[in-house]
Amino acid sequence: MFNTLSGRFLVLTIVFVMLAEIFIFIPSISRFRVEFLSARIERAQIASLALLADEMLSPELEEELLENTAVFNVVLRRNATRELVLTSELTQPVHDTFDLRSATTWDLISDALSRLADPRIRVIRVIGEPRLMGGSLIEVTLQTQDLRNAMINYGLRIFILSAVISAFTALLLFLAVRIVMVRPINRVIQHMKSYALSPEDARQIIQPNAKISELKEAEVALQTMHNQLTGALKQKHRLAQLGEAVSKLSHDLRNILSTVQLLSDRMESSQDPLVKSLAPKLITSVSRAVTLTESTLHFGKAQEPSPQIRQVELYQIVEDVIVNERMWVAGKNTIISSSVPRNMIVSADPDQLHRALSNLVRNARQAIDLQGTEGTINVSASQDAEMWLIDVVDTGLGLPKEARSHLFEPFRGSVRRGGIGLGLSISQELIRGHGGEINLLWSNAKGTKFQIKLPK
Ligand SMILES: Nc1ncnc2c1ncn2[C@@H]1O[C@H](COP(=O)(O)OP(=O)(O)OP(=O)(O)O)[C@@H](O)[C@H]1O
Ligand SMILES: [Mg+2]
Numbered sequence: 001m002f003n004t005l006s007g008r009f010l011v012l013t014i015v016f017v018m019l020a021e022i023f024i025f026i027p028s029i030s031r032f033r034v035e036f037l038s039a040r041i042e043r044a045q046i047a048s049l050a051l052l053a054d055e056m057l058s059p060e061l062e063e064e065l066l067e068n069t070a071v072f073n074v075v076l077r078r079n080a081t082r083e084l085v086l087t088s089e090l091t092q093p094v095h096d097t098f099d100l101r102s103a104t105t106w107d108l109i110s111d112a113l114s115r116l117a118d119p120r121i122r123v124i125r126v127i128g129e130p131r132l133m134g135g136s137l138i139e140v141t142l143q144t145q146d147l148r149n150a151m152i153n154y155g156l157r158i159f160i161l162s163a164v165i166s167a168f169t170a171l172l173l174f175l176a177v178r179i180v181m182v183r184p185i186n187r188v189i190q191h192m193k194s195y196a197l198s199p200e201d202a203r204q205i206i207q208p209n210a211k212i213s214e215l216k217e218a219e220v221a222l223q224t225m226h227n228q229l230t231g232a233l234k235q236k237h238r239l240a241q242l243g244e245a246v247s248k249l250s251h252d253l254r255n256i257l258s259t260v261q262l263l264s265d266r267m268e269s270s271q272d273p274l275v276k277s278l279a280p281k282l283i284t285s286v287s288r289a290v291t292l293t294e295s296t297l298h299f300g301k302a303q304e305p306s307p308q309i310r311q312v313e314l315y316q317i318v319e320d321v322i323v324n325e326r327m328w329v330a331g332k333n334t335i336i337s338s339s340v341p342r343n344m345i346v347s348a349d350p351d352q353l354h355r356a357l358s359n360l361v362r363n364a365r366q367a368i369d370l371q372g373t374e375g376t377i378n379v380s381a382s383q384d385a386e387m388w389l390i391d392v393v394d395t396g397l398g399l400p401k402e403a404r405s406h407l408f409e410p411f412r413g414s415v416r417r418g419g420i421g422l423g424l425s426i427s428q429e430l431i432r433g434h435g436g437e438i439n440l441l442w443s444n445a446k447g448t449k450f451q452i453k454l455p456k
Contacts, residue, residue: 006174006181006182009170010171014166024158029116029151029158030112030113033112034108036147038128040070041126043071045074045134047074047086066088070146072089072090072142073087074138074140076137077135079136090123091123096124096125097124098127099126099127115148115151123141125140128140184212188222191205192222195226199229205227206223207223243300244300250293250297250300254293257289257290264283292420295422299410307349307433312346318338321361324358325358329365332374334374334376336377337379339378339381340380340381341381344388348434349433355426356430356452357379360452361377361392364377364393364396364448366419367398367448370416379391385456386456391441391450391451394449398443403415404443406421407424410425434455436454438452
């Protein structure tokens with residue numbers, strides 16, 4: 001209940017209304033005290049007027065007058081020379097004197113609060129102005145008990161009233177929040193839930209109709225997002241179907257091509273010189289076609305398995321890659337070297353890192369081959385607090401412009417004859433699986449530098 005929006009509103013409203021009531025209570029309790037005392041003074045003034053008729057009252061009458069007025073003494077100063085005085089015996093000495101004529105608001109408030117706070121019964125003297133110009137000053141002595149009881153009563157009534165008001169306000173606000181906010185929010189939540197169940201179903205997409213502008217904005221944003229998502233899902237679905245079709249096609253094509261490969265091998269032994277001379281070209285083309293279909297099939301096998309990361313010696317992996325690649329440059333002057341520190345240990349899946357590095361080094365070697373002269377390839381490594389950095393630099397002819405725009409996209413990055421355009425995209429996928437990435441640092445007519453970043 002208190003974790004819901006409307007529940008919170010309920011509690012907060014009660015707290016705030018009560019707080020507001022405290023601010024109202026303080027001045028009004030001081031007002032109440034002044035009025036109580038003024039009423040006593042007024043009654044005392046009337047009682048003392050009996051002295052005007054008869055200067056010597058009988059002690060019984062005097063006592064009765066004072067009892068009715070609920071004070072011990074009254075002194076009414078009529079003018080400079082005349083005073084009317086009613087007296088009876090005090091039960092205890094006068095504890096304090098309050099002059100209502102000169103008290104400031106703050107005095108009145110603090111006197112009222114200290115009266116409330118002090119449960120002891122005291123005798124106090126109160127000085128006030130006589131009513132209707134009946135004299136210049138009037139003074140009464142009285143006990144505090146009645147005053148305090150009346151103040152407590154008054155305070156209780158105010159408290160009950162404010163409790164009722166705040167409960168009522170809170171209830172109204174609670175209902176208002178339910179209707180105005182919680183219901184529309186629930187509607188959005190319901191939509192999100194049912195959308196999540198069947199995101200392809202366009203009917204589940206929310207139609208914005210909230211009246212509160214912030215909520216409406218949220219609904220519109222949600223609608224846009226769902227529309228895009230549904231679109232993307234359909235697209236993905238279509239691509240998946242297409243991919244499946246391509247895989248089947250590649251599969252059958254590979255079988256057909258294998259037969260052609262077999263047959264074209266035989267052509268080499270043909271007696272016909274024309275056939276014999278064409279055979280090698282045919283064989284190369286066919287095997288290229290076979291490689292293409294195989295790679296496509298391989299790529300179609302969806303995701304790479306997630307990497308089995310462990311501590312591996314980078315030096316050893318780079319050495320294996322280089323040894324393999326050197327076989328291709330046998331007899332040429334191209335130099336493939338490594339300057340990876342011997343003791344460098346990295347966290348990676350050794351097979352996957354090997355494949356990614358092989359692709360980079362092979363691309364570099366092919367770029368040098370294309371250039372036609374010899375060149376150098378160097379693999380180096382360094383590290384900082386967060387990353388291992390593995391660099392592959394070559395002196396090949398640089399990346400062709402067309403290759404750059406789709407460098408890491410499958411089947412699109414290749415501009416090389418015989419290239420499929422999968423090498424970099426597969427390598428990128430493998431390294432991303434490690435939480436790292438491959439970047440092209442620079443490339444120009446003098447060469448190219450790729451970098452693998454592996455997080456620690
Ligand atoms: N070191 C490099 N120097 C120059 N060009 C490069 C280099 N590395 C990649 N390229 C260019 O980027 C293209 C894409 O490379 P990628 O490895 O993705 O595909 P590919 O080598 O053409 O084919 P695959 O690797 O699938 O057999 C290459 O065709 C080549 O033109
Ligand atoms: Mg390649």
